[in-house]
Amino acid sequence: MSKNETKEPVIVDEQQEVSFEEQDVANENNETSPLEGEHSAEASGQDSVVAELQRQADDNHSRYLRAQADFDNFRRRTLKEKEEITQYASLKVIGQLLPVLDNFQRALQTGAEGAESGSFAKGVDMIYRQLNQVLEAEGLKQLEAIGQPFDPELHQAIMQVESEEHEAGTIVEVIQPGYKLKDKVIRPAMVKVSG
Structure with missing residues (x-):
């Protein structure tokens, strides 16, 4: 702005007018002008708003981190459960076959006592061994x-x-x-x- 141009007056409120020249004089004398008081009030108001927004941002960030940790724990737990289900998928069937295995053992014990049924006992023994191998292959x-x-x-x-x-x-x-x-x-x- 050149020196020839006139400075426009600044309206602080409807009843008071302050020109830029008066502001310059007030600044030179280290006096607080009405505008500076208003700016400092606005600045302190903005600081409190910024502080509140920062607090909300920090809260949201910590919530995000907790949610991420919860999701990671859920994913690990689900993976572990899936592995356990896969590992023990045959548990029910094997549990139902255990009495059959017991009966085979009993048949072999009684078959060994009677010498006249040797071929029958040998057949039962072969079936028992085959069933046992299948179950051992399952763990x-x-x-x-x-x-x-x-x-x-x-x-x-x-x-x-x-x-x-x-x-x-x-x-x-x-x-x-x-x-x-x-x-x-x-x-x-x-x-x-x-x-």
Whole structure:
């Protein structure tokens, strides 16, 4: 703006007019003009608005991080459950086949006692071995129990017997074998334990 041009008056409110020249004089004398007071009030108002917006932005960011962490945990948990379902998909079928396996074992024990039915016992033995191989391929394992210390997670004690050969708490006889599918016990072994 050149010196020849006239400065327009600034209207602060409807009843008061202040020219730029008066503002310059007030600034030179370090006096606060009406405009500066208004600007400082506006600035402090804007600071509080900015602070509030920053607080809301921080809250929203922390909510976003929590939601992201919750989603990651959900995804991991779902993946783990899916793997477990896949790993133990055959659990129900194998559980239903265990009594069949028990009956085969009983048939083999009674067939061995009767010598006249040797070919029948041999056929049953072949079927039993084939069924056992299929179940082992699925991850089924029979629990070893005789001579082992009693473990309530693997064994179910149905009787306590006196034994001079074994220490107290040792399994002396298996009434019904126990089974594990991969690393999960699906049926504990029914056992007699020395007292």
